[in-house]
Amino acid sequence: MEYKDTLLMPKTEFPMRGNLPNKEPEMQAKWEEMDIYEKVQERTKDRPFFVLHDGPPYANGDLHMGHALNKVLKDMIVRHKSMSGFHAPYVPGWDTHGLPIEQALVNKGVKRKELSIAEFRKMCEEYAYNQIDNQRNEFKRIGVRGDWKNPYITLKPEFESRQIQVFGEMAKKGYIYKGLKPVYWSPSSESALAEAEIEYQDKKSPSIYVAFPIKDGLGVIDEDVRIVIWTTTPWTIPANLGISVHPQFIYAIVDVEGEKFLMAKDLVEFVAKEIGWESYEIVGEVKGSDLDRVVAKHPLYERDSLVMLGEHVTAEAGTGCVHTAPGHGEDDFYVSRQYGIDALSPINDRGVMTDEAPGFEGLFYEDANKEVTKKLDEVGSLLKLSFITHSYPHDWRTKKPVIYRATSQWFASIQSFRDELLDAIRNTKFTPSWGETRLFNMVRDRGDWCISRQRVWGVPIPVFYAENGEPIITDETISHVSALFREHGSNIWFEREAKDLLPEGFTHPDSPNGIFTAETDIMDVWFDSGSTHQGVLDERDDLIYPADLYLEGSDQYRGWFNSSLTTSVAINGIAPYKGLLSHGFTLDGEGRKMSKSLGNTIVPAKVINQLGADILRLWVSSVDYTADVRVSDSNFKQVSEVYRKIRNTLRFLHGNVTDFNVAEDRVAFEDMRPIDQYVYVKLQDLINEVLTSYENYEFAGVYHAVNNFCTGDLSSFYLDIAKDVVYIEGVDHPYRRAMQTVMYDTLLSLLKLLTPIIPHTTDEMWAYISDVEEVSVQLTDMPEAVDFGEQAVALRERFGKLMVVRDDVLKALEEARNSKVIGKSLEAKVTVALPEKYAGILASDDIDFAQFFIVSNFQEGKFGKMPAEALALEAVTVLVEKADGEKCERCWTISETVGSDQDHPALCTRCATVVENYYS
Numbered sequence: 001m002e003y004k005d006t007l008l009m010p011k012t013e014f015p016m017r018g019n020l021p022n023k024e025p026e027m028q029a030k031w032e033e034m035d036i037y038e039k040v041q042e043r044t045k046d047r048p049f050f051v052l053h054d055g056p057p058y059a060n061g062d063l064h065m066g067h068a069l070n071k072v073l074k075d076m077i078v079r080h081k082s083m084s085g086f087h088a089p090y091v092p093g094w095d096t097h098g099l100p101i102e103q104a105l106v107n108k109g110v111k112r113k114e115l116s117i118a119e120f121r122k123m124c125e126e127y128a129y130n131q132i133d134n135q136r137n138e139f140k141r142i143g144v145r146g147d148w149k150n151p152y153i154t155l156k157p158e159f160e161s162r163q164i165q166v167f168g169e170m171a172k173k174g175y176i177y178k179g180l181k182p183v184y185w186s187p188s189s190e191s192a193l194a195e196a197e198i199e200y201q202d203k204k205s206p207s208i209y210v211a212f213p214i215k216d217g218l219g220v221i222d223e224d225v226r227i228v229i230w231t232t233t234p235w236t237i238p239a240n241l242g243i244s245v246h247p248q249f250i251y252a253i254v255d256v257e258g259e260k261f262l263m264a265k266d267l268v269e270f271v272a273k274e275i276g277w278e279s280y281e282i283v284g285e286v287k288g289s290d291l292d293r294v295v296a297k298h299p300l301y302e303r304d305s306l307v308m309l310g311e312h313v314t315a316e317a318g319t320g321c322v323h324t325a326p327g328h329g330e331d332d333f334y335v336s337r338q339y340g341i342d343a344l345s346p347i348n349d350r351g352v353m354t355d356e357a358p359g360f361e362g363l364f365y366e367d368a369n370k371e372v373t374k375k376l377d378e379v380g381s382l383l384k385l386s387f388i389t390h391s392y393p394h395d396w397r398t399k400k401p402v403i404y405r406a407t408s409q410w411f412a413s414i415q416s417f418r419d420e421l422l423d424a425i426r427n428t429k430f431t432p433s434w435g436e437t438r439l440f441n442m443v444r445d446r447g448d449w450c451i452s453r454q455r456v457w458g459v460p461i462p463v464f465y466a467e468n469g470e471p472i473i474t475d476e477t478i479s480h481v482s483a484l485f486r487e488h489g490s491n492i493w494f495e496r497e498a499k500d501l502l503p504e505g506f507t508h509p510d511s512p513n514g515i516f517t518a519e520t521d522i523m524d525v526w527f528d529s530g531s532t533h534q535g536v537l538d539e540r541d542d543l544i545y546p547a548d549l550y551l552e553g554s555d556q557y558r559g560w561f562n563s564s565l566t567t568s569v570a571i572n573g574i575a576p577y578k579g580l581l582s583h584g585f586t587l588d589g590e591g592r593k594m595s596k597s598l599g600n601t602i603v604p605a606k607v608i609n610q611l612g613a614d615i616l617r618l619w620v621s622s623v624d625y626t627a628d629v630r631v632s633d634s635n636f637k638q639v640s641e642v643y644r645k646i647r648n649t650l651r652f653l654h655g656n657v658t659d660f661n662v663a664e665d666r667v668a669f670e671d672m673r674p675i676d677q678y679v680y681v682k683l684q685d686l687i688n689e690v691l692t693s694y695e696n697y698e699f700a701g702v703y704h705a706v707n708n709f710c711t712g713d714l715s716s717f718y719l720d721i722a723k724d725v726v727y728i729e730g731v732d733h734p735y736r737r738a739m740q741t742v743m744y745d746t747l748l749s750l751l752k753l754l755t756p757i758i759p760h761t762t763d764e765m766w767a768y769i770s771d772v773e774e775v776s777v778q779l780t781d782m783p784e785a786v787d788f789g790e791q792a793v794a795l796r797e798r799f800g801k802l803m804v805v806r807d808d809v810l811k812a813l814e815e816a817r818n819s820k821v822i823g824k825s826l827e828a829k830v831t832v833a834l835p836e837k838y839a840g841i842l843a844s845d846d847i848d849f850a851q852f853f854i855v856s857n858f859q860e861g862k863f864g865k866m867p868a869e870a871l872a873l874e875a876v877t878v879l880v881e882k883a884d885g886e887k888c889e890r891c892w893t894i895s896e897t898v899g900s901d902q903d904h905p906a907l908c909t910r911c912a913t914v915v916e917n918y919y920s
Contacts, residue, residue, distance in 0.1 A: 003890040003907065006919050007727050008736075010655025014768045018647055020612020024760045028140065031763075036778060037145055040082050041089060041542075043779055050086035052078055053537060053547035053577070054146075055560045056095035056154065056529050059131040060104060063138045065586040065594065065631050066553060068604040072620040073583060073699070074551055075144045079756035080694045083782045089542050090145065093152035093532065094135070096128040097458040098525040099189050099397050117456045117494040124457040125155055125491075142604060143613045143759055145778075152536040154459075154528045161486035162535035163528060164462050168478030169571040175413045176451075178471060180343060182326075182333050183450045185405035187351025187365070188398040191454040192409050194524050195446060195558060203392035203401060205232040206369050209275055209319070209383040210376055211261060212243060212305055216295040220286060225253055225260040227296050227307070228271065230318035232388065233403075235368040237376065238357035239325035239344050241303075243296060244310035244335055245288040249320055253284035262286075264320020271319055275384040288313075293339075299381035300372075301358070310335040327406035330447065343406035349454065351403065365403060410452035410461055410521065417570060418443065424565060424575040431581040431697055432626045439557050439565075439580070449566065451524045458522030460493040464502060465517045466510030476503055493518065530563030533576035550577040554584055581697055583625040589632030602631050611636055614758040618643050621699040621757045642707050643761075646754070649710040650765050652719055653747040656726050660740040662771050667738040669788065674846050676738045678799045679718045681792045682709070683746050687785040690753045694782075699757070706754060714746070717803075724851050728891045730914050748772075749783040801841050802852070804875045805832065809853045812871045812878035821880060826892050829857035829883040833866045834876050856883040856894035890915070 052074055057067060074090070081088035101124050106112055112120055136148055152159060170176050184193040211226035227243055245251065245264075252265040256277050263271055265285060272280050294307040305324075312331040313322050326336035327345030336343070346356030353360045353368050359375065360368045376382040393402050414421070421443045430436040452461055462481040464472040480503040484492055493501065498518040507514065537545035546568070552560055561580055568576035587593060588600040595601065607616045619639045623629045669677060686709045693701030722739045729736045748769070751762045755777050766777040774780050788795075809832060813825050822828045830853055834842060842849060842860045850858040861870075863877065870879035883894035890911040899905045901912035 001915070001919070003911070003915070006890065006915055008659070008729075008731060009727060010652060011658045012651055012655035012768065014651050014654055014765055016648065016651060018612060018614070018643070018761065020614055020760065021609055023764065024143070024608075024613050025141070027760045027763060028143070031145075031776075034775065036776060037090075037147060039776075040145070040778060041087070044082055044087040047085055047087040049544045049548070050078075050081040050088045051537070051544050051547045052081075052088070052090060052549045052551060053532065053543075054090065054092045054152075055550060055552040055556065056093040056152070056532065057135065058098070058100065059094045059096045059128045059135065059153075060100050061131070063135060063604050065602060065604060067135075067139075068142060068616060069583060069586055069620055069625060069629065070551070070553065071139055071142060071144050072617050073581075073625060073697075075142075075146075076617075076621065076694075076699060076756040077549070077551070077697065079145065079759065079778070080782070083752065083755065083778075083780065084691070084694070085781070090147065091150070091152055091536065091540065091543060092136075092139065092144070092146045092148065093536060094128070094132050094154065095525060095529050096125075096132070096153055096155040097522070097528055099191070099455060099457075101127055101131075102455060102457045103397075118491050121457055121491050121494065128153075128155060138605065141608060141613060143617060145759075147542075152532065152540075154532075154535070155489075157486050157489040158539060159531075159535040160459050160490045161482045162539055163459050163523070163531040164478060164482040164485055166531045166534050166567050166571060167462060167523070167527070168473070168475070168482070170412060170567070171473045171478070172475065173416075173570065175416050175570050176410065176473070177413060178408060178410050180406055180408045182328055182330050182343070182345075182404040182406045183409055184393065184402050185349075185351075185407065186395040186398065186400070186402045187349070188400040189395055189455075190349045192407065192450050192452060193395060193402060194450055194526055197396050197524075197526075198393045198402065199396040200391045201394045201399070202389050203394075204387055204389050205392065206234055206373060207232050207384075207386045207388045208234050208373055208376070209271070210237065210299060210323070211381050211383055212296040212299055214294065215297045215304060218294050220290050221253070221262065221294060222260070225262050227262045227321050228319045228383065229321050229323040230271075231323045232390070233328070233369070234372040234376070235347075235353070235360075235365040236325045236328045237300065237323070237372050238346055238353070238360060238368075239327050240298060240305055240323055241326055241341050241344060242306040242308050242324040242332075242336060242339070244308050244313050244322040244324045244332070245291050246311065246313035246315075246320065247287075247289040247292075247309045249288040249313070249315065251286050251288055251291065251320065252282045253286070255281045255283045262321065264315050266315045267318070267320050274386075299376060299379055306339060306341065308335050308339050328404045330404070333406065345406040347403070347405060366401075409450050410463075410519075412449040412451050412527075412566065412570070414443070414446055414448050414566065420569050420573060421565060424569050428575050428577060429579040431579065435554075435557065435580055435582050438554075439561060442558055442562060443565070446562075449524075449563075451527050452521040453524055455522055456494070458525060459490050459528060461519045461521050461523055462493075463519040464498055465519070466508050467513060467515050468510045470510045471519075472508055472510075472516070476506070526559060526563040527567070529560050530567045533564055533568050534571075537576065546574060546576045546578060548577070549579045549581060551581040551583070554582045556582065584628035587628050587630050589630055589634065591628075591630060594631075602633070607636060611640060612760070614760050615640055615643055617757055617759075618703070621703040624700060642703075643758070645715070646706065646710055646750075646758075647761060649714055649719075650747065650750060650761075652715075653743045653750075654765065654768060656722070657740050657744045657747065658770075659731060660737070660744055662744065665732070665737045665740065666744075667734065667741045669786075671734070672738040672741070673735065674795065674798070674844075675718070675721065675852065676742050677788075677791075678795045679713060680742050680745070681788055681795050682713050683742070683749060684785040684788070684792070686713075687749060687753065687783050691782060691785075694756070702753070702757065706750065710750075717806075718742075720854060721851055724854070724891065724893075728911065728914065730918050751777050752780055752783050798841065801838055802847075805834070805838065805841070806853060808873040808876050809878055811873055812880050813853075813855070815871060816880035822882060824892075825854050826856050826887075827883055827894055828855040829859075829881045829894075830855045831859050831861040831866070831870070831879040831881070832876055833861035833863040833870070833878075835863050838876065850893075856885070 078088045078090045214223045250265045254261045291307050296305040324332045326333045327343040346354045351365045353363045355361045425440050498516040537543045564576045689705045755762045816822045866877045885894045885896035886898035888908040889906040895908040897909040904912040
C-alpha cells in the first residue's frame with residue numbers, strides 16, 4: 001500500500017495562477033450574457049435605496065489613472081451596498097458639451113467656418129458618442145458594474161429638456177440676470193469662463209511703477225505731486241479710468257530730488273527700494289478719505305483718472321494706490337460703479353486691442369505690454385520696469401493665460417441665496433471631514449456665476465429678445481423650449497428662426513411687430529453637469545433625488561460639487577446629495593503630476609493587460625485615496641504579491657473542503673476544539689472590522705485586515721496546524737469536520753467580503769463551490785458576524801497569551817535548525833517553561849500542544865529549572881531537542897509508537913488506526 005494515497009490532500013480545480021488578463025474578459029462576457037446588473041437590481045428591488053450618483057467624466061480621450069481610481073472607488077461602494085441590505089443602482093454618465101470636443105474636430109481638419117452651426121454640432125455629437133463607446137468599454141474592462149446599456153448623456157434630448165427647466169426655475173425666482181461686468185475671459189477659447197474653469201500656473205509678467213500727474217488736488221494735495229501706481233498688466237493702462245485709495249490709510253508725499261510722489265506711508269520704504277531711490281524725504285501726509293474725488297491725468301490720453309475710495313486696497317504690495325480699470329477687474333468695476341463710471345474694455349474676443357486704445361489697436365494684449373511700457377517711458381511716466389514670475393490664472397482647457405474683461409454675460413446670482421447654500425453644506429456629511437470647510441469657504445466667498453459661453457457646442461441659453469432688446473424668459477417660453485428639446489434635441493435652436501421656436505401665436509408688448517431674436521450664447525458646461533440631479537436623479541424611475549452620495553476628485557469642490565449644489569438649492573432648497581466624498585490626484589512614484597511630456601504616465605489599460613483588472617482594483621483598495629496617490633510599477637508589484645497570497649489562501653481553503661457536505665458535516669461551535677473556536681471568533685472579528693471599514697469608506701482597512709488575516713491567522717497559523725488533521729485523520733473524524741467547518745465558512749466569508757474589490761477572482765472561485773445556490777457571489781449578501789459573548793472574550797485572552805508563547809517557540813525552533821539540532825520542526829521535542837503570568841495556560845488537555853507548535857513531542861518544564869542549553873526568550877524559556885522515536889511514513893511525526901502495529905510497522909499508532917478503519 002502506498003501510504004501517501006491514504007492522505008486526504010487538497011483537491012481543487014481552481015488554478016493557482018490567476019492569468020487575469022485572459023480570464024477576466026471571459027468572466028465579463030459571462031456577466032454580460034447573464035445580465036448581472038439587472039439580476040442584482042431584481043434581487044434588491046424591495047430594499048431601501050442607496051444611490052451613488054456618478055459624476056460625468058468628459059467624453060474625450062482614453063482613460064487615465066485618475067479615472068480608474070474614481071470609478072473603482074464608486075464600484076466598491078455600490079457593490080458593498082447592494083450586498084448590505086440596500087437597493088443600489090448605478091447609472092454611469094458622460095459630460096459631452098464644451099470646447100475640447102470643438103477643438104478636437106478642428107485639430108482633425110474640420111473646417112468650422114465652412115459649416116453651419118447645426119452641421120458642426122452634429123459632428124460634435126457624433127464625436128462624443130464615439131468617445132463614449134471607447135470609454136465605456138474601458139470602464140467595463142476594469143470590472144465596473146452598472147447600467148451601461150442606459151447611461152445618462154448630457155447631449156440627450158431628455159436631459160437637455162430638464163436642463164432648460166432648471167434654468168427656467170432659477171430665472172423665475174430672479175436668480176438669472178444679464179449684466180456687463182468683468183469676467184474671466186479666455187482669448188484662446190474666445191469665451192468667458194467660470195471660476196471652476198480656471199487653474200493657476202506660473203507666468204512671467206512685466207512689473208511697472210507709473211506716475212499719474214495731479215490735475216485737481218481739491219486743495220488737499222498740490223498739482224505738482226504725482227500718484228504712483230503699480231501693475232503687472234501694462235496693457236490695461238489704456239483702460240484706466242481711476243485710482244483707488246483706502247480711506248483709512250495714511251498717504252505720504254515723498255520728495256525725490258525735487259519731484260514729489262504720493263503713495264501709502266507704510267509702503268514708502270518698500271517702493272523706494274523697488275524703484276531704486278537712493279535718497280528721499282517725506283514732506284507731507286494726507287489721510288486716504290481726504291483724497292476722495294481728487295482728479296489725476298491719464299499718462300497717455302487727454303482723459304481724467306478719478307481718485308476713488310475702496311476697501312479692497314491693501315498695503316501688502318504695490319503702492320497703496322491701485323490702478324483702476326473697471327473693464328478689467330472685479331474690484332475696479334464695483335468701486336467705479338459707485339462713482340458712476342462705466343466700464344471700458346478696449347480689447348476684443350481674441351485678446352486684440354481695439355480702436356478704443358488709440359496707438360495700440362491691432363496688438364495682441366501681451367504684445368501691447370511692451371508698447372504701452374515704451375510709450376509710458378517716452379512721456380516720462382514710467383518710474384521702473386522689471387519682471388516677476390507669479391501665479392497667474394490660465395484656461396484649464398487650452399492651458400493659456402486668461403484676462404479679466406468686461407462683457408455682457410448671463411449670470412446666476414449666488415448672493416441671492418448664499419445663506420441657503422451654506423445651510424445645505426452644513427447638513428451634508430463629508431468624507432474626509434475637511435471637505436466641509438473647503439466647500440463652505442468657496443461658496444461663502446464666490447461671486448456670481450457667469451453661465452454664458454460664446455461657443456456653439458452646448459445647450460443654448462433659452463432666452464428670446466424683443467424688438468427693443470429686452471430679454472424674454474417666461475413660464476410659457478421655457479415650457480415650450482423644454483418640450484421642443486425633449487422631442488428634437490437642442491440642435492433645433494440653431495435650425496429654426498426665433499419665431500418658430502416660440503409657442504404658436506406668441507405675442508409680447510415689447511415686440512409689436514412680432515419680431516424676435518434668439519440668444520446665441522450657450523450655457524457653461526458646469527450648468528450641464530450641475531443639472532444632473534434633475535436630468536438624471538429626478539428624471540429616471542430607477543433613481544432617487546437627492547442622492548446618498550457624490551464621489552469625485554478634490555478639484556470638484558469648485559466644480560461639480562459646487563455647480564450641483566447651486567442649481568439644486570436654487571430650485572428646490574436642498575443639496576442634491578446627502579454625503580460628499582472626495583479623493584486626491586494620481587501622481588507618479590516620485591510625487592510628480594503624470595504627463596506625456598515627462599514620460600511618467602501609467603495608464604490603466606497597460607496595467608490591466610499586464611496584470612489584470614483585479615490587481616488594479618486591489619491597488620485602489622490599498623491606498624489612502626483621500627490624499628494624492630502615488631502610482632508606480634513597484635506599487636503594483638507589491639499588490640500583486642498580496643493578491644497571490646489571497647488567491648492561494650482561497651485555493652487552499654477550497655481544496656480542503658471539497659469533500660465537506662455543509663448540511664451533513666457541519667460541526668456546531670460548542671462542539672469544536674478551542675483552537676477552532678478561536679479562529680472562528682477571529683473570523684467574526686474580521687467580518688466586523690471589514691464591514692465597518694466598508695461603511696466608513698476606508699477601503700485600505702479592508703485590504704490590510706484581509707491581508708493580515710490570510711497571512712497571519714490563516715497561512716502561518718491555523719492552516720499550517722490544520723494539515724495534521726485534515727490530511728491525516730479519517731475523512732469524517734470530528735476534529736477534521738470541525739476544521740472543515742471553519743475553513744468552509746471562512747472561504748465563503750472571504751469571497752463575499754472581497755467581492756466589491758476583486759469580483760473577477762471571487763466569482764471565479766464561487767463557480768467551483770458545489771453547494772451554493774446563487775450563480776454568482778454578487779447575488780449574495782455580506783456575511784453577518786456571530787457574537788459569542790463572554791466565550792469569545794475568554795478565547796481571545798487565552799490565545800493572546802498562547803500566541804506569545806508560540807512566537808518564542810518558533811524562534812527557538814529556528815535557532816535549533818540553524819544549529820543543526822533538528823531539520824524540520826517535526827523532528828523536535830520541545831519543552832516550555834512558563835513564568836508566573838502565563839502559569840496554567842499549557843496545562844489544559846483540550847489543546848494538542850505538539851500539534852499547536854507543529855512538533856512531534858511537547859512537554860511543560862519548570863520555570864527557573866530548565867537545562868543550561870535552553871533559550872530564555874522574551875516571554876518563556878524553551879528547550880529544543882531531537883524527538884525520540886522513528887518517523888512515521890504517513891504523518892511524518894517522530895513517534896515511539898512507530899513499529900508497534902504489526903500490519904503497518906512503518907506507521908505510528910494514530911496513522912495505523914486511520915488506515916485500518918478507512919483503507920483496509
